[in-house]
Structures are given as structure tokens and as C-alpha cells.
Amino acid sequence: QEEAQAIDQELFTEYQFSVDQLMELAGLSCATAIAKAYPPSSFTTSQPAVLVVCGPGNNGGDGLVCARHLKMFGYQPTVYYPKRPSKPLFEGLTTQCKKMDIPFLPEFPTEAAFIDELYGLVVDAIFGFSFKGAVREPFGSILSTLERVTVPIASIDIPSGWDVEKGKADGLQPDMLISLTAPKKAAMHFTGRYHFLGGRFVPPALQEKYALNLPAYPSTDCVLQLT
Amino acid sequence: QAFPLPSLPRKQPTVLVVCGPAQNGAIGLVCARHLRSFDYEPTIFYPKRSPDPLYRDFTTQCEKMDIPFLSYLPTEVQLINDAYNAVVDAVLGAEGTEGTEPCAPILATLKHIRIPIVSLDVPSGWDPDSGGPGGLSPDVLVSLAAPKACARSFLGRQHFVAGRFLPFDVQRKFELNPPEYPGTECVVAL
Numbered sequence: 001q002e003e004a005q006a007i008d009q010e011l012f013t014e015y016q017f018s019v020d021q022l023m024e025l026a027g028l029s030c031a032t033a034i035a036k037a038y039p040p041s042s043f044t045t046s047q048p049a050v051l052v053v054c055g056p057g058n059n060g061g062d063g064l065v066c067a068r069h070l071k072m073f074g075y076q077p078t079v080y081y082p083k084r085p086s087k088p089l090f091e092g093l094t095t096q097c098k099k100m101d102i103p104f105l106p107e108f109p110t111e112a113a114f115i116d117e118l119y120g121l122v123v124d125a126i127f128g129f130s131f132k133g134a135v136r137e138p139f140g141s142i143l144s145t146l147e148r149v150t151v152p153i154a155s156i157d158i159p160s161g162w163d164v165e166k167g168k169a170d171g172l173q174p175d176m177l178i179s180l181t182a183p184k185k186a187a188m189h190f191t192g193r194y195h196f197l198g199g200r201f202v203p204p205a206l207q208e209k210y211a212l213n214l215p216a217y218p219s220t221d222c223v224l225q226l227t
Numbered sequence: 228q229a230f231p232l233p234s235l236p237r238k239q240p241t242v243l244v245v246c247g248p249a250q251n252g253a254i255g256l257v258c259a260r261h262l263r264s265f266d267y268e269p270t271i272f273y274p275k276r277s278p279d280p281l282y283r284d285f286t287t288q289c290e291k292m293d294i295p296f297l298s299y300l301p302t303e304v305q306l307i308n309d310a311y312n313a314v315v316d317a318v319l320g321a322e323g324t325e326g327t328e329p330c331a332p333i334l335a336t337l338k339h340i341r342i343p344i345v346s347l348d349v350p351s352g353w354d355p356d357s358g359g360p361g362g363l364s365p366d367v368l369v370s371l372a373a374p375k376a377c378a379r380s381f382l383g384r385q386h387f388v389a390g391r392f393l394p395f396d397v398q399r400k401f402e403l404n405p406p407e408y409p410g411t412e413c414v415v416a417l
Contacts, residue, residue: 016287032411072391073411100394200264203292220228220265 001164004129004184007202007210015203020089022201023058025222026180027065029198030156033178033223034066034121035073037194038152043120048075051119053108053142055126055160056083062156062180063125064093070123071100078119080105082138108138112148122146122153124174126160129184135161147172154178154194162186182212183226195227228414229345229367229385232266235312240267243311245300245337247318247330247351248275254347254371255317256285263292270311272297274333302332304339313343316363318351321375337363343384345369353377369414373403386417 011017040048052067054060060081067077079102084090098104109115115122124146126139135143143161146153152175159177162168167189175192180199187195197214200222207214217224232240244259246252252273259269271294276286290296301307307314314337318330334352337344343366349355352362358380366383372390390405391413398405408415 015291016284018281018284035411096394099396204263205291205293219231 001129001132001184003210004164004181007181007206010206011201015206017201019058019061022199023061023089023093024065025201026156026199027062028069029180029196029200029222030062030066030123030125030154030178031069031073032221033176033194033196033198033225034070034123034154035075036223036225037154037176037196038121040074045118045120049119050075050077050121050123051115052077052079052123053126053146054079054081055128055139056085057128057130059125059128059131059156059158059160061090061093062128063123064090064097066123066125066156067102068093068097068100071097071102077123078103078105080108080142082108082142108142108145110145112145112150115145115149116151120151122149122151124153124155124160124172128157129164129180131158131160131164143172152176156180158184158186159190162189178223179226182210182214193227194225197224197226198222228387228416230313230343237312241311242267242269242313242315243307244269244271244315245318245333246271246273247320248277249320249322251317251320251322251347251349251351253277253279253282253285254320255315256282256289258315258317258347259294260285260289260292263289263294269315270295270297272300272333274300300333300336302336304336304341307336308341311342313345313366314340316344316346316351316365320348320371321355334363343367347371349375349377350381353380373401373405374417387414388417389414391415 052063054063067079070077154176155174156178157180158164159172159174161171165185167186176194177190178196178198200217244255246255259271262269345367346365347369348371350363350365356376358377367385368381369387369389391408406415
């Protein structure tokens with residue numbers, strides 16, 4: 001976890017990347033990976049409906065970007081975003097989604113069965129690699145519901161609620177994991193079908209410095225399928 | 228897509244990215260950084276640097292990616308032809324007028340090179356609406372958001388549109404009727 005935070009810090013301070021730049025590339029990677037694993041034609045619901053659950057931090061921001069690109073790729077995303085930071089970055093991303101006619105749910109579906117009926121996929125953009133400690137409401141209840149959902153769940157960077165290094169055996173078991181920048185230790189505990197790498201912005205010098213040993217991305221793709 | 232790595236004639240995948248002083252140049256800087264991620268070897272010529280903090284950050288990102296910045300553009304055209312596989316023209320965009328220093332001498336040199344030129348949005352020196360004589364003749368044009376009127380005069384090999392990010396209501400409002408983008412691609416060849 002510390003290494004991931006150190007890499008992020010270097011990208012922002014040494015390389016002068018803005019959070020906006022990297023979040024846009026990260027969110028685009030997530031949407032692209034989802035489109036490869038779950039093409040619109042594979043959905044059994046009448047429309048390729050996707051529920052994107054966004055948490056209170058940067059992982060939620062990644063989710064908002066992802067939702068916007070999913071819409072452009074032909075999906076019908078719906079966002080649930082209960083705790084919104086009052087920062088221009090997140091306000092802007094929310095506006096961009098709304099102007100693309102992406103609905104924002106006023107309440108989270110109370111039953112897992114409702115989610116299963118309405119959506120063909122859930123994107124878990126609740127907590128990311130900075131997550132530590134206890135899960136605060138409303139996310140505890142949301143995660144309990146998601147744990148009972150039967151449609152596939154795609155988690156951004158870390159399955160929410162997992163310890164970033166040790167995982168969580170009785171927690172969320174997503175079908176897909178999109179690791180951003182590099183896989184975190186928790187990824188070793190991932191048992192779903194699809195593991196993608198996204199966030200193709202790490203400069204070669206940083207990759208060497210942290211001995212990331214990332215495999216090569218195919219041609220100009222922004223994602224790489226690891227499993 | 229237009230110049231995949233295996234297709235390049237030179238042993239090293241070198242590309243010269245010529246960046247003007249305004250937004251078109253900044254887009255060139257971002258392009259150079261992504262070319263580096265794609266394993267090309269870009270070199271940048273960016274003689275008049277914008278004071279805009281965002282564009283300054285783009286410059287830092289490129290420098291930290293070990294992308295060299297030329298201190299001058301050779302006037303001897305053969306040197307450019309020999310060193311690079313292609314040139315990215317990010318000098319002037321839809322705002323451009325040729326006379327802006329130091330663009331005029333740069334464009335004068337670029338007009339005589341023989342390696343392919345990829346122009347971003349508007350071939351530098353062209354009037355954005357009417358096209359017209361006196362500008363570069365690029366091999367490839369990448370229209371940003373939507374093709375400009377001058378694109379009708381484009382005679383090169385490939386014309387791409389990079390406009391998948393436009394919200395649907397903007398597309399409708401301006402009656403852009405964009406083509407379908409394949410899969411998850413962010414560009415489409417027209």
C-alpha cells in the first residue's frame with residue numbers, strides 16, 4: 001500500500017501530472033476493460049444496463065469517469081453516488097455524467113435481487129488503495145447488499161472492503177478486477193474470472209525505480225488482460 | 228495506427244514532434260508523451276513555450292519521460308529526413324496564422340521535408356475554413372472533435388477523427404453526425 005502511495009506521490013510531485021489527467025486515463029482504462037470482458041451483446045438484460053457505485057474518494061472519481069466512457073461505448077450506466085466531495089474535480093465529473101443523461105439514483109436498491117433484475121453488471125468504485133480501517137455508512141450496508149448480488153461485479157483497483165494487502169475472505173468476491181498502475185498485494189487473493197491492468201501512464205523510469213516488472217501492453221491499448 | 232512500429236523504415240522508431248506556442252502545441256506535447264508509452268522515440272521541438280501552468284506541466288511530464296527537446300530546428304532538410312520516420316505537425320491549429328514568429332521559418336523548413344507529416348487538427352499554415360495554398364501538405368490529418376471546413380481540401384493518405392469524447396448533446400446541437408467508432412477506439416479513419 002505504501003509503495004502504491006509513493007508512486008502516486010511521485011507522479012504528482014516529480015512528474016507534475018494532475019489528478020484530473022490520471023483519473024481520466026484510469027477511468028477510461030476501466031471502461032475499456034469492461035467493454036472487452038462484458039461486451040454489450042453479452043448482456044441478458046434488454047439494455048446493457050450497468051450500475052456504477054461510487055465511493056467518497058478518488059476511487060469514486062474513477063467510477064464517474066468510467067461511467068461516462070461506458071455511455072460512449074454504448075452501455076446504459078446508472079450511478080449511485082451518496083457521498084460527494086465538494087471539490088471542483090468531482091463536481092465537474094458529476095456534471096459531465098449528468099449532461100450525458102446518466103441517471104443518479106436517489107437511493108440504493110434495498111435488495112440484491114432488485115440489482116440482479118435491473119442490471120447486467122455492477123462496477124464497484126467505492127474504495128481504492130488508500131482504504132484503511134473501518135467501513136463507514138452507508139457503505140457497510142451497500143457492501144452487504146453487493147455481497148449477495150449474483151450479476152458480475154467489476155472492482156476498480158481493490159475489491160471494496162478488502163484489506164489492501166491481505167484481502168478479505170468473507171468480503172466482496174468480484175468477477176473482474178481492474179488493477180490500476182500495478183496490481184496491489186490484495187490481487188493475489190482475487191479469484192474472479194478477469195484480471196486486467198489499466199492506467200497506462202507510468203513512465204518507464206518509475207517502473208524501473210519501483211521494479212514493477214509490468215508486462216507489455218498490446219500496441220496502443222490502454223488495458224492489458226492478465227487473466 | 229497510421230504508422231505502426233513494425234512498418235517504420237528506420238531502425239529506431241524516431242518521430243519529430245514540432246509544437247507551436249498555443250493549444251495545438253500543447254496537444255503535441257501530450258501526443259509525444261503517449262507516443263513514448265507506445266515505445267516510439269519522440270523528440271520535441273518547442274521553441275516558444277507557453278506560460279500556461281497546464282502546458283508547463285505537460286512539458287515537465289515529457290522531460291521526465293526522457294523525451295529530448297531540440298534547441299533548434301535544422302534548416303538543412305536532409306538532416307530531418309535522415310533522422311526521423313515522421314513529423315507530427317502540432318504548430319498551429321484552428322487559430323493559426325502563418326506569420327506568427329517563430330512559426331514562419333519552421334513551416335518554411337517543414338514544407339520541404341520528404342518524410343510523412345501528421346497534422347493535428349489543421350495543417351499548420353492553412354486557413355481553418357478555406358484550406359488554401361501556402362501551407363503544409365500532410366500525409367495524415369487527425370481532426371480533433373470534428374473535421375474543420377478546410378479538411379475538404381486535404382489530399383493526404385489518411386484522415387482520422389478523434390472526437391469520441393464529445394457529449395451527445397453537443398454532437399446533436401452542432402449537427403456533427405460523427406461516424407461510428409469501432410469497439411473502444413478513440414479515433415476512426417474516415
